[in-house]
Amino acid sequence: FYIFCCSFSGELLEPCGHIKPESPVVQLGSNFTAVCVLKEKCMDYFHVNASYIFWKTNHVTVPKEQYTIINRTASSVTFTDISLLNIQLTCNIRTFGQIDQNVYGIRIISGLPPEKPENLSCIVNEGKKMMCQWDPGRETYLETNFTLKSEWQVVKFADCKTKRDTPTSCTVDYSPVYFVNIEVWVEAENALGKVTSDHINFDPVDKVKPNPPHNLSVSNSEELSSILKLTWINSSIQSFIRLKYNIQYRTRDASTWSQIPPEDTASSRTSFTVQDLKPFTEYVFRIRCMKEDGKGFWSDWSEESSGITYEDRPSKAPSFWYKIEPSHTHGYRSVQLIWKTLPPFEANGKILDYEVTLIRWKSRLQNYTVNDTKWTVNITNDRYIATLTARNLVGKSDAAILTIPAYNFQATRPVADLKAFPKDNMLWVEWTAPNESVNKYILEWCVLSDKSPCIPEWQQEDGFVQRTYLRGNLAESKCYLITVTPVYTDGPGSPESIKAYLKQAPPSKGPTVRTKKVGKNEAVLEWDQLPVDVQNGFIRNYTIFYRTIIGNETAVNVDSSHTEYTLSSLTSDTLYMVRMAAYTDEGGKDGPEFTFTTPKFAQGEIEAIVVPVCLAFLLTTLLGVLFCFNKRDLIKKHIWPNVPDPSKSHIAQWSPHTPPRHNFNTKDQMYSDGNFTDVSVVEIEAANDKKPFPEDLKSLDLFKKEKISTEGHSSGIGGSSCMSSSRPSISSSEENESAQNTSGTVQYSTVVHSGYRHQVPSVQVFSRSESTQPLLDSEERPEDLQLVDNTESSVGSLPRQQYFKQNCSQHETSPDISHFEKSKHVSSVNEEDFVRLKQQISDISQSYGSGQMKMFQEISVADAFGPRTEGQIERFETVGIEAEVDEGMPKSYLPQTVRRGGYMPQ
């Protein structure tokens, strides 16, 4: 830092004063006082004295309170409890003009005195020099030197100075002298103090760490397969101290070492024989040593060395079992004898081959030597005894004996209480032994799967074992079928099987649920058992979840034995979503969701509603019809007035013959057109046509026929009235009725005409017609009905002919008659057609109805009031014909018109 100096007469730069102490080292936390002494020259030059002095630490002015002015030239500053490790302290003066001048500066170093080193210990690595180490104690913040001192009673050794990088240990530079006690201590020293550790006094030979024994070698003995002899070379220290050893060994594949009891190796030696080893096993050895009395340190471990014990005869007979395979030769069986290679600890050497003997019941022994672990032989159906021995270099194992029972032998005496359970990641099998003594047990197991066949693995257990685990690579989530077969002296007992899992898991797939039947309020769900490959465990139960779209999910638990479940209390006409989860002990898995809709009506409900309704309707209709039938005269009486037959009336005779004949023709055609008086007939037909039922048709027919037949007897007026009255009975048209009524009366008087106009038939007309009532009775004669019924198709012809004969014989045959004949023929051929056609006609006639009716009305009026000119009538005829043609069915139509031709006589 900058120091202000005063220069006089070109002399060397000289500070204006100085601080004492010059370079202090202060213990942390202690007090410190520094004094600044100014030089007289300076004081004169700057005109200052000690009171002008101020102090700075690390460029910060120290408060005046810490200053003490000692005299004119000296001022001191005192610091208490120094905590900084490194302080720059400067002495300054404030000269005239407030200019600060730096007079002198020092650096205060602070730290701690060393602590007493502890835990001093020394080690003599064989062949090297002694090394000692210690704990240095707390951090001093100062450069601290450690010195290792050592001395004999009569000799002082050179100090051992620590190196900077290893301040806590030191290696002396003289060779150790064993058997002479040495005193060792450590001195720690820094600027604040010097401290000495406790002295330790020891013989270096008691601090020796020998070099490990070397050239360790292992040799076996052909006489004893259980021993290995170790030899080694000791380190040179063994020449003047005695050693003890640690010998450790392990098998080649083991990771932990076994140690030979230390008391067996507690004295100096160069060889050792390790006993109780397994035959034909490779062992690895290592050795270390230390001073026999235990003073000092263990050497490092020697290099490892290994050796193999000599072979011994196999200690156990191999596991031995057989499988019977079907043989093609009659009377022989193919037996596959199978056995397991002995594990190394039982083989005790390299197995060279196996010796199999077969003894047929009370027969000679057969000997075979096999290299494989299976051997197939054809034997007869007799009982055999097979033995198996394994052979190695040294000898043969005991024989495994297996009785192969005769062909017809019935196995009995199974094990009881067979259980299988996983534990500690192994699959344990437990059973209760049968009462009889068992030679051994054979456990067979395989994975149950739909994808692959059961390929059993097997293992053998001794006869006293009742609990074992499966020694194989078992997989989790696989179903194992485990079979336990006890083997007795006279052959195997009957096997017992059980299924088990090493570890269950939730099923990999959920069951697929579907509906078997869906009712209005219930649904029968069904599903298939999960395949064994996806079960991953024992299915303990199922849970069915179902819900509507908006509703909460409902869960139902179902026992795993079921494959069907009925959901009840469902809402009708609702979409349900249902899925199913299968649970093992480890969890469950959902299957796919299935959707179904409950129907609005239960099965048969519609039928239950519809059938009675239909029946009721039918019954009502029937009753109605029957009623109508029974009371038809009454109804007739109520609805239709009795219209006297105009032809039978006396008034009819008044009418001239000719015009009516013309009229007849026109009328005939007019009927078809649905014309007025005559037209009304057409209307009836139309009305008739509206009835699709055969009964109606029949009744209509009946009516027709009755009329026709009666017409024969009755007067023209009566018949016509009957006809006219029959028409409305079938038709429901008011208009027609009124029209017909009117038409019925037209013939008699003009009064009707007005009646028609006003749509009110004259009462007087009815009263008149009532007088002819008796005529109608004949129409209803049952005999006639019968006749009509019996001769359904042909019936129309006779009365009509009669009718025509009676009424129309006088007239030359008109085209109409030929029409009639033709139509009659047709009608007899096909009544159904007839009906259909009539329907069509009625449709058309109705549509024509209103317009034509007016026209015809005029005509009929004209007719009624007097004869017409031919031309006029002819025109009508053509019109009628045209109409017929238009309708397209004159044949079927005509008979009707002819029948209605009750008017013809008019």
Added chain:
Amino acid sequence: PAEPISQAYSLALYMQKNTSTLLQTYLQYQGSPFSDPGFSAPELQLSSLPPATVSFKTWHALDDGERLGHAQGAFLALTQHLQLVGDDQRDLNPGSPILLAQLGAARLRAQGLLGNMAAIMTALGLPIPPEEDTLGVVAFGASAFERKCRGYVVTREYGHWTDRAVRDLSLLKAKYPG
């Protein structure tokens, strides 16, 4: 006193294993005739170094104090002489650290044995004889050959005295069992 005796005995044995090596190494470095095979000069003696040879009868007649005293005196002289030989060899054979190390180790062990014997004497309550300068000023100014001969005698006598110390301490060990 068993412990210091035992320790001294162990040290003596430990030294004994190295004495012949030391002598062989020494002769090997001195050149002919010392390095010749079968070199031996039993007649050479050093007046400053007491001879180790003593008749069995005389040796056996010694009491503990005398026996230890003789050994003590001899090893005291040996340590000084070994130091001298070391110095000589540093001049004569500067490039022979093995020899120098062995000489140094032998001297150090001799010093150690001195200490151990002092401990035994203390333990047995015997007076420890004062240390005296056996070499004086005589040693200096010798020729190289003289120095080599001197070294030969010292290393040989070191062996002899070590053998005798083993016998001494063996006797003491038997006398004062632990």
